[in-house]
């Protein structure tokens with residue numbers, strides 16, 4: 001199995017950020033970068049990583065660049081994940097991509113439930129409840145995105161929204177596999193807007209999510225990586241990642257630039273105890 005196919009995670013019993021949870025930073029490129037641009041980015045990125053240790057790095061390019069990205073990173077610690085996946089192994093689902101197709105490319109996981117896919121492409125909690133266990137069953141890493149809209153936050157509904165999403169999307173994940181899901185808290189009002197949640201807002205929401213996991217299994221809650229996404233930049237990554245429950249980031253716009261993304265990845269190593 002190539003290096004970039006096996007999600008690794010240190011397990012432990014600490015309830016706050018600690019050596020029991022390896023920080024993780026993932027780049028969500030959305031519909032950006034051709035194959036040539038992907039290869040150029042990865043060559044520069046891999047060359048810039050230097051001695052960077054203690055952080056897991058994941059790049060999520062568009063589907064057309066997955067094969068090239070997996071090939072380019074095969075002998076590196078960087079892993080490649082898709083931005084969406086269908087839960088069926090095959091079938092009449094025009095335009096969709098199945099898990100065995102991702103595995104064949106050496107892809108290590110997939111983002112599911114991104115707010116853009118929920119809002120623009122009708123991805124439902126019911127579908128997510130099938131996708132997450134399907135990924136886990138195939139040995140791939142699910143990146144489950146959850147988060148509230150601005151209206152929901154202003155109405156005081158943030159926790160209710162997060163509870164509804166987490167309970168529905170992870171309903172069919174056995175407690176023994178909960179810690180194998182990476183959860184990304186992405187307040188929708190902060191995605192692509194330049195408006196970052198304050199470290200306190202992000203910490204509060206992520207601690208709440210960890211509490212939801214703890215209600216099912218305390219050990220899984222302590223071991224689960226929960227990252228923050230929403231206008232993470234080099235100049236705010238440090239203060240976000242040093243929060244005790246924030247285990248890294250899912251980065252959109254700033255991950256398209258090698259220097260910015262390297263700076264964000266470096267910030268994730270600094271908070272590790």
Ligand code: PEP
Pocket residue numbers: 028186190191192193194229230231232250251252253254
């Ligand atoms: C995202 O789309 O997952 C995201 C976090 O985007 P941005 O960093 O651009 O807000």
